Amino acid sequence: MPAESSALPAESRPVLRAEGLVKTHQGGEGAPAHAVRGVDLSVRKGEFVAVTGPSGAGKSTLLHLLGGLQRPDSGSIWLDGECADRWSEARWAVERRKRIGIVFQFFNLVSDLSVADNVELPALLAGVAPKRARTERAELLGELGLAGKERSLPGELSGGEQQRVALARALVNRPPLLLADEPVGSLDSKGTREVMRLLSRFHQRGQAIVLVTHDARLASAADRVISFFDGRIADDAELDGGPPPRLPGTSGVLELRD
Numbered sequence: 129m130p131a132e133s134s135a136l137p138a139e140s141r142p143v144l145r146a147e148g149l150v151k152t153h154q155g156g157e158g159a160p161a162h163a164v165r166g167v168d169l170s171v172r173k174g175e176f177v178a179v180t181g182p183s184g185a186g187k188s189t190l191l192h193l194l195g196g197l198q199r200p201d202s203g204s205i206w207l208d209g210e211c212a213d214r215w216s217e218a219r220w221a222v223e224r225r226k227r228i229g230i231v232f233q234f235f236n237l238v239s240d241l242s243v244a245d246n247v248e249l250p251a252l253l254a255g256v257a258p259k260r261a262r263t264e265r266a267e268l269l270g271e272l273g274l275a276g277k278e279r280s281l282p283g284e285l286s287g288g289e290q291q292r293v294a295l296a297r298a299l300v301n302r303p304p305l306l307l308a309d310e311p312v313g314s315l316d317s318k319g320t321r322e323v324m325r326l327l328s329r330f331h332q333r334g335q336a337i338v339l340v341t342h343d344a345r346l347a348s349a350a351d352r353v354i355s356f357f358d359g360r361i362a363d364d365a366e367l368d369g370g371p372p373p374r375l376p377g378t379s380g381v382l383e384l385r386d
C-alpha cells in the first residue's frame with residue numbers, strides 16, 4: 129500500500145493526489161496509445177486547476193483516471209488522504225457521488241428525464257431523503273438561473289442551459305471536487321461565458337475544480353495551469369491573479385472572472 133497522506137491534518141490534506149499515474153490504451157488495430165506516461169499531481173482544497181494541451185495529449189484520459197472512470201496501469205490516487213488503489217468499481221461509484229462531481233463536453237443528461245429529475249438523481253442514489261434532494265435541486269437550479277425549467281426535458285433547452293443542468297447535477301451532493309472535461313467545448317461564446325462564470329463563482333466559494341480544456345484563454349480563470357504534452361506534465365504554473373490574457377487579434381480580453 130502506498131504511503132498515506134492521511135497523516136496530515138485534515139485542513140492541509142490535498143483533496144486529490146495522484147502519484148506515478150500511467151495509462152496505455154490498447155487500441156483495436158493501431159499501436160497502443162501511451163496516453164498518460166507518469167503523472168504526479170496534487171490539488172489543494174478549493175484550488176482551481178486548468179489542464180491544457182494539444183489534442184491527443186492525454187488530458188481526458190488523465191481526468192478519467194482522476195475520477196476513477198478508468199483504471200491506471202500503475203500509480204496511485206488519494207482522495208482526501210484516502211488511497212483508492214483497492215476500490216472496486218462499485219466503491220468508486222459510491223465515492224464519486226459523495227466526493228466528485230463530473231461534467232463533460234456533451235452534458236450526458238438523461239434525455240427522457242426532466243431537468244428536476246436529472247439533478248435529483250445523484251442525490252437520491254446517494255441516499256439523500258427525497259425532500260432534501262428537492263430542496264437542494266431547487267436551490268441549485270435557482271442559483272444557476274434555471275428556475276422555471278424544472279419540468280423541461282433536456283432536449284428543450286439550449287446548449288448553455290443543458291450544461292448548467294449538468295453542473296447542477298454534478299454539484300447536487302456538494303462534492304469537494306469538480307472534474308470538468310471540456311465543459312464549454314460544444315457551446316457558443318455566450319454559453320461559454322455563462323458556464324465559465326459559474327465555475328469561477330463556485331470556485332470562489334471553495335469548490336476545488338480540475339478543468340480540462342485545450343483553450344488557453346479559458347484556463348486563465350484558474351489559479352494554476354498545467355500544460356499537458358505527450359502524456360506528461362510539461363509545465364505547472366500558479367497564476368498570480370493578474371488579468372486574463374488578451375484574445376489574439378483583438379484589443380479586448382475574455383472576461384471570465386466575475
Ligand SMILES: Nc1ncnc2c1ncn2[C@@H]1O[C@H](COP(=O)(O)OP(=O)(O)OP(=O)(O)O)[C@@H](O)[C@H]1O
Binds near residue numbers: 181189
Ligand atoms: N478508449 C481509447 N482507446 C484507444 N485509444 C484511446 C482511447 N482514449 C484515448 N485514446 C488515445 O489516447 C491518446 C490520448 O487521448 P485523450 O483523449 O486522453 O487526449 P486529449 O488530450 O484529451 O485529446 P482531445 O483534446 O482531442 O480530447 C490519444 O492518442 C487517443 O487516441
